[in-house]
Amino acid sequence: NAGVTQTPKFRVLKTGQSMTLLCAQDMNHEYMYWYRQDPGMGLRLIHYSVGEGTTAKGEVPDGYNVSRLKKQNFLLGLESAAPSQTSVYFCASSDSTGTISGYTFGSGTRLTVV
Amino acid sequence: SQKIEQNSEALNIQEGKTATLTCNYTNYSPAYLQWYRQDPGRGPVFLLLIRENEKEKRKERLKVTFDTTLKQSLFHITASQPADSATYLCALESSASKIIFGSGTRLSIRP
Numbered sequence: 700n701a702g703v704t705q706t707p708k709f710r711v712l713k714t715g716q717s718m719t720l721l722c723a724q725d726m727n728h729e730y731m732y733w734y735r736q737d738p739g740m741g742l743r744l745i746h747y748s749v750g751e752g753t754t755a756k757g758e759v760p761d762g763y764n765v766s767r768l769k770k771q772n773f774l775l776g777l778e779s780a781a782p783s784q785t786s787v788y789f790c791a792s793s794d795s796t797g798t799i800s801g802y803t804f805g806s807g808t809r810l811t812v813v
Numbered sequence: 814s815q816k817i818e819q820n821s822e823a824l825n826i827q828e829g830k831t832a833t834l835t836c837n838y839t840n841y842s843p844a845y846l847q848w849y850r851q852d853p854g855r856g857p858v859f860l861l862l863i864r865e866n867e868k869e870k871r872k873e874r875l876k877v878t879f880d881t882t883l884k885q886s887l888f889h890i891t892a893s894q895p896a897d898s899a900t901y902l903c904a905l906e907s908s909a910s911k912i913i914f915g916s917g918t919r920l921s922i923r924p
Contacts, residue, residue, distance in 0.1 A: 739916060740916060742902070742914040744913070747910070789856050791856075802859060802904075804856030804858070805856050806854075806856050
């Protein structure tokens with residue numbers, strides 16, 4: 700049981716480049732989330748999805764886009780990377796209430812934009 | 814404004830003692846609150862959830878309290894061990910389908 704898998708684990712981008720982070724879960728969870736974690740800032744919600752084909756903005760959505768074409772996958776895109784997007788990105792999933800077993804997180808993607 | 818605050822200073826505890834971490838919040842009325850553990854280079858791992866109508870929840874050496882009047886949750890680790898050293902995050906329901914995280918408290922247990 701892999702849980703939540705994120706790829707890639709590390710990436711260095713030049714300013715203005717684009718990339719897609721992939722998140723896959725095998726727990727049949729309805730809800731999926733993308734967070735970024737910066738020192739002293741905690742985890743901040745970028746976008747989330749409450750089901751296949753649906754997405755919604757979180758606390759810090761600017762500069763990011765997402766898609767949930769399949770229930771098990773949630774993609775995070777950066778169209779034109781900026782140094783301010785240097786961060787560690789975490790994907791998470793949960794059942795529809797998030798109260799049974801909390802959120803299950805992936806191991807993160809460390810992104811550096813130079 | 815809405816805030817969720819954890820002690821940003823690291824907490825250093827002697828092995829065998831009880832570690833107590835604090836989570837305070839303002840301008841929220843969460844139906845539940847969660848605690849997570851995060852090790853360096855890893856994603857957070859869910860530990861416990863406590864609902865607004867529960868005063869206390871226990872799991873092995875962990876105990877969580879939730880005081881909706883004080884707007885505070887306390888997280889206790891009894892008989893602490895060096896393996897308990899990690900960053901602990903509290904998170905509360907901010908709206909349907911979303912939770913918001915505190916910035917975490919780093920706990921170090923010295924032998």
